[in-house]
Amino acid sequence: MSGWIKIFFKNKKMNIFKIIINIISVSLFVMPANAAELRIAVAANFSDTAKELITAFTHKTGNTIRLSSGSTGQLYAQIKQGAPFDIFLSADNGRPEKLVQEGLAVSDSRFTYAIGQLVLWSRDKNFPATVETLEKQAFTRLAVCNPDVAPYGRAAIETLQNLHLLEKLRPKFVVGTNIIQVWQFVSSGNAELGFVSLSQMKGVSEGSQWRVPEKFYTPIRQDAVLLNKSQNNAAARAFMAFLKSDESRSIISHYGYHF
Secondary structure, X not given: OOHHHHHHHHHHXXXXXXXXXXXXXXXXXXXXXXXXXXXXEXXXXXXXXXXXXXXXXXXXXXXXXXXXXXXXXXXXXXXXXXXXXXXXEOOOOHHHHHHHHXXXXXXXXXXXXXXXXXXXXXXXXXXXXXXXXXXXXXXXXXXXXXXXXXXXXXXXXXXXXXXXXHHHHHHHEEEEOOHHHHHHHHHHOOOOEEEEEHHHHOOOOOOEEEEOOHHHOOOEEEXXXXXXXXXXXXXXXXXXXXXOOHHHHHHHHHOOOEO
């Protein structure tokens, strides 16, 4: 092989080598330093909203988040039993306050990240979601959350009490362990009506809805709190700060919550 051909291949190999090194260097540069994984316990009504918030947070920081969704009461019990969560996004303000009092959460971290709204939903055109339908009692089943573990269930009970219909309609109750199960009862036709959260109705056009006036139930103040085990976790504190940002509030309000 002639000398100039050897030089050509040598230079070509060196150029390819430089390109590979540059690609690796750029990749390392754009990868977030000290990316962490967080575990967040989130109330079922907020799970879809939380997923969108996490997408935005991960894009900004590179930190990843694993969600565990359930009723507020169930998640509270899991935290008390030592579940390895960093942050609790509750559907009420009572249980985060209890965790602080019980020495399981950081007192100065607790704040209201959203106020939820209760909705009566029906897919059945024969039973529109109205007070009149509730008063006529012609339907077979009314889906509600378990009020002992789910704040939206408690709000539904308060609403029916204020409408003087609770004892009349109690025999028709189909009780879900969380708000997602209640939505499924109505969606599947196993209940003609059900009390769900406004956030669940995003993009749902079928059937009818009655947005329950807030005068009928105690405001559903949803609090976030940082758990003690993660009080020095920079990524966890960054997410708590992110929840207060304008970007987060825009996403949260888009799902029907207010502040």
